Amino acid sequence: MQRSLHYTAVVAAALGLAACAAPGDPFAPRAAISSDRAAAPPAQAVRVTGGGTTTFGADLDGDGDVDGSHFGFAAVIAGDGSAHGDFTCLMAGNANFLGLRLMAVQGPVTSGALDGRSFRGTATVKVLNAFGPGVESIFRNIPFLVTVTPGGPGVATLQLTVLGVFDGVAGDVAPGNHNYDLAKETLTTGQITIQ
Numbered sequence: 761m762q763r764s765l766h767y768t769a770v771v772a773a774a775l776g777l778a779a780c781a782a783p784g785d786p787f788a789p790r791a792a793i794s795s796d797r798a799a800a801p802p803a804q805a806v807r808v809t810g811g812g813t814t815t816f817g818a819d820l821d822g823d824g825d826v827d828g829s830h831f832g833f834a835a836v837i838a839g840d841g842s843a844h845g846d847f848t849c850l851m852a853g854n855a856n857f858l859g860l861r862l863m864a865v866q867g868p869v870t871s872g873a874l875d876g877r878s879f880r881g882t883a884t885v886k887v888l889n890a891f892g893p894g895v896e897s898i899f900r901n902i903p904f905l906v907t908v909t910p911g912g913p914g915v916a917t918l919q920l921t922v923l924g925v926f927d928g929v930a931g932d933v934a935p936g937n938h939n940y941d942l943a944k945e946t947l948t949t950g951q952i953t954i955q
Contacts (some may be wrong), residue, residue: 764917770950770952774925779846782887783936786852793850794902800951804838804839804874805836805837805838806836806837806872806874806875806876806908806954806955807834807835807836807837807840807876807953807954807955808833808834808835808845808872808876808877808879808908808952808953808954808955809833809835809953810831810832810833810834810908810916810918810950810951810952810953811831811832811833811950811951812830812831812832812911812913812947812948812949812950812951812952813829813830813831813947813948813949813950814828814829814830814831814918814945814946814947814948815827815828815944815945815946815948816828816942816943816944817946818933818943818945820943821930821931822929827851827931828851828945828948829850829851829945830849830850830851830852831848831849831850831918831950832847832848832878833845833846833847833848833869833906834846835847835869835872835879836874837871837872837874837876837879839874841873841874841885842870842871843869843870843872843879843881844868844869844870845868845869845879846866846867846868846869847865847866847867847868847881847883847904847906848864848865848866849864849865849866849918850862850863850864850865851863851864852864857900857926862886862887862888862889862896863885863886863887864884864885864887864906865883865884865885865902865904865922866883866884866921867881867883867884867902867904868881868882869881869883870882871947874953876908876954876955877907877908877909877954878905878906878907878908879905879906880903880904880905880906881903881904882901882902882903882904883902883903883904883922884899884900884901884902885898885899885902885922885925886898886899887918899925902922902923902924902925903922903923903924904920904921904922904923905920905921905923905939906918906919906921906953907919907921907944908952909952910952910953910954911947911951911952912947912950912951913947913948913949913950914946914948915947916946916947916948916950916951916952917944917945917946917947918944918945918947918952919941919942919943919944920942920945921939921940921941921942922940922942923938923939924938924939925939925940926939926940927939927940931943
């Protein structure tokens with residue numbers, strides 16, 4: 761009972777401070793926000809999401825296999841171009857690429873185009889066998905750029921550029937620009953959406 765009275769007194773004091781507070785005070789009442797407005801991004805924000813597998817449509821490393829990747833991303837791009845979300849591109853297992861047993865680009869999305877068709881971030885890049893059999897290499901804080909076209913298999917596309925590193929390495933479609941530009945990939949499974 762005593763605890764209940766103490767709780768009631770605290771709540772009453774807080775309500776009293778709120779009622780007496782001037783606008784802008786820390787105790788001033790805030791405007792009510794409906795749950796659907798609180799959960800949704802601002803009206804000018806764009807959501808870009810995707811996941812699935814892709815093909816480059818060609819054998820980029822000359823091993824007889826058509827190369828591709830696995831990917832997943834989700835980002836919300838605000839009206840000022842800032843963004844939050846995550847991106848992963850993985851070439852492993854059934855997506856052998858350039859003789860590597862593993863190539864993974866993973867990191868947060870930090871900015872994007874207002875139409876949702878491109879976004880950037882900073883990733884950790886992991887490769888296995890790039891510098892010798894069984895040698896794993898990890899590169900941190902590597903900027904990346906992803907350009908997408910929405911749709912499903914055969915329609916949607918994804919193009920990954922790793923900025924400032926790996927220029928001219930096998931698979932780079934634009935050597936000489938200080939970046940590692942992968943060819944545009946077409947979805948074989950999955951979906952990319954921009955809302």
